[in-house]
Amino acid sequence: MGVNGIIHHSMQNLDSPLSEALPARRGRGRPRAFDRDAALDTATTLFWSKGYEATSIADLTQAMGIGAKSLYAAFGSKDDDLFTQALHHYVRKYEGLAWDRARQATTAREATAAFLHDSAAAFSGAVFDIPRGCMATIASMGCEGLPALQAFAKDVETTFSRLKARIDRGVAEGDLPQDLDTARLARFVETVQAGMSIRARNGADRSELDSVVDVAMAGWDGIVSAASAAGRS
Amino acid sequence: MGVNGIIHHSMQNLDSPLSEALPARRGRGRPRAFDRDAALDTATTLFWSKGYEATSIADLTQAMGIGAKSLYAAFGSKDDDLFTQALHHYVRKYEGLAWDRARQATTAREATAAFLHDSAAAFSGAVFDIPRGCMATIASMGCEGLPALQAFAKDVETTFSRLKARIDRGVAEGDLPQDLDTARLARFVETVQAGMSIRARNGADRSELDSVVDVAMAGWDGIVSAASAAGRS
DNA sequence: CTAATTATGCACCAGTCACTGCATAAATGG
DNA sequence: CCATTTATGCAGTGACTGGTGCATAATTAG
Numbered sequence: 001m002g003v004n005g006i007i008h009h010s011m012q013n014l015d016s017p018l019s020e021a022l023p024a025r026r027g028r029g030r031p032r033a034f035d036r037d038a039a040l041d042t043a044t045t046l047f048w049s050k051g052y053e054a055t056s057i058a059d060l061t062q063a064m065g066i067g068a069k070s071l072y073a074a075f076g077s078k079d080d081d082l083f084t085q086a087l088h089h090y091v092r093k094y095e096g097l098a099w100d101r102a103r104q105a106t107t108a109r110e111a112t113a114a115f116l117h118d119s120a121a122a123f124s125g126a127v128f129d130i131p132r133g134c135m136a137t138i139a140s141m142g143c144e145g146l147p148a149l150q151a152f153a154k155d156v157e158t159t160f161s162r163l164k165a166r167i168d169r170g171v172a173e174g175d176l177p178q179d180l181d182t183a184r185l186a187r188f189v190e191t192v193q194a195g196m197s198i199r200a201r202n203g204a205d206r207s208e209l210d211s212v213v214d215v216a217m218a219g220w221d222g223i224v225s226a227a228s229a230a231g232r233s
Numbered sequence: 234m235g236v237n238g239i240i241h242h243s244m245q246n247l248d249s250p251l252s253e254a255l256p257a258r259r260g261r262g263r264p265r266a267f268d269r270d271a272a273l274d275t276a277t278t279l280f281w282s283k284g285y286e287a288t289s290i291a292d293l294t295q296a297m298g299i300g301a302k303s304l305y306a307a308f309g310s311k312d313d314d315l316f317t318q319a320l321h322h323y324v325r326k327y328e329g330l331a332w333d334r335a336r337q338a339t340t341a342r343e344a345t346a347a348f349l350h351d352s353a354a355a356f357s358g359a360v361f362d363i364p365r366g367c368m369a370t371i372a373s374m375g376c377e378g379l380p381a382l383q384a385f386a387k388d389v390e391t392t393f394s395r396l397k398a399r400i401d402r403g404v405a406e407g408d409l410p411q412d413l414d415t416a417r418l419a420r421f422v423e424t425v426q427a428g429m430s431i432r433a434r435n436g437a438d439r440s441e442l443d444s445v446v447d448v449a450m451a452g453w454d455g456i457v458s459a460a461s462a463a464g465r466s
Numbered sequence: 467c468t469a470a471t472t473a474t475g476c477a478c479c480a481g482t483c484a485c486t487g488c489a490t491a492a493a494t495g496g
Numbered sequence: 497c498c499a500t501t502t503a504t505g506c507a508g509t510g511a512c513t514g515g516t517g518c519a520t521a522a523t524t525a526g
Contacts (some may be wrong), residue, residue, distance in 0.1 A: 488505105
């Protein structure tokens with residue numbers, strides 16, 4: 001409950017990207033015959049569902065409905081350019097699914113619960129027809145020599161730093177104890193969300209993920225009091 | 234503390250596999266010029282560190298020090314046979330790292346804490362020179378059409394069912410409340426461990442993972458009491 | 467020693483990989 | 497109309513993919 005509201009709000013955002021904002025600042029040459037933003041969105045979904053390594057140029061061109069030459073002219077090479085742009089596109093387009101409702105929460109606890117529950121809804125693919133799990137998480141499991149792994153790592157740091165910032169705010173506003181180890185708590189929440197991404201990939205539905213979130217949040221008080229004791233056990 | 238003890242115990246098990254148990258039941262033909270179990274171990278480590286898709290036959294043969302023909306003769310095709318055997322080898326050889334100490338615990342809580350802390354030690358690569366994270370978790374993030382994904386899913390179900398069985402035992406032995414939703418709790422622990430696998434892949438060291446486990450276990454009492462109330466919040 | 471059996475090394479297969487050269491098409495600036 | 501600029505379609509690049517055929521080596525059964 002409450003999740004659907006924000007989901008529909010985000011859905012409007014999803015269907016009206018800022019691609020139309022710049023209608024076409026076409027210079028002199030022949031105009032592009034396809035929608036660049038739509039093509040990038042298609043590529044993002046493909047990378048997301050199949051993984052980086054398993055997605056070939058042929059897969060991409062077929063799904064986008066364009067030729068390989070056009071793909072390279074518009075996005076550059078697969079490794080360094082296209083995938084990086086897809087990651088950025090993913091973050092820009094879908095972060096609202098996990099963060100919109102959390103941003104409106106008045107306490108750190110409510111924000112965390114909203115973040116995790118909305119992640120559950122998004123990861124399970126129950127709200128949109130989007131691939132399961134977190135694209136950045138899935139991509140990071142691929143190769144080790146991938147140069148765009150840095151971009152991923154940065155994104156994960158973003159998730160962590162956002163969580164920590166929200167928890168820090170909770171401490172500052174008094175809904176969490178002053179001596180709380182906020183980084184520890186943020187890392188825990190981040191880890192739970194990462195695990196949910198994997199569980200979603202392996203078939204966990206929304207209710208199971210919601211259940212995991214409920215269990216995690218049920219321990220919140222004990223977690224907070226223990227973390228403020230500077231880490232026992 | 235306490236973790237190192239079991240780690241050294243497991244290390245002995247690791248260095249003395251049951252490969253020497255069957256010295257060589259060689260039939261008539263030319264004897265194999267390489268240690269089949271050692272080669273499978275090498276393949277397992279490669280798949281583990283690089284992922285299934287990114288590991289080519291050339292990578293495997295080079296690391297094993299054998300020719301492609303010998304590889305196919307000994308293990309079969311990459312998709313259906315080699316990778317499946319590598320997964321089984323992985324589970325058989327390394328499950329003790331996560332479960333040995335948990336099996337000796339007298340309560341479900343102690344068993345869960347041991348399972349997660351030893352997973353932290355193993356996933357961070359701090360105890361052995363092994364790739365980071367859980368091989369099955371990493372493999373599951375790869376392709377979607379992979380036939381050996383069933384083998385993986387079964388393995389994950391094994392983790393879940395073991396956790397649930399241990400928690401059920403705790404209920405039966407009285408260290409957990411009778412009306413506890415054991416499946417919910419087991420799914421939560423499974424999700425935390427999966428998240429730790431991802432965090433380890435992205436550079437989290439042992440101390441960070443241990444910290445995550447401490448935070449999770451700090452909420453144990455609240456989790457147990459909430460889960461026994463049949464899922465509030 | 468011979469026959470049978472199994473393993474190995476080498477060359478090699480068709481298919482796919484990411485990627486590009488080139489001629490042509492379609493737009494704009496003058 | 498022309499020059500310039502950009503996009504497209506097609507064919508094709510060398511390198512690599514997983515996987516094999518074949519001759520040979522090394523072993524055992526008789």
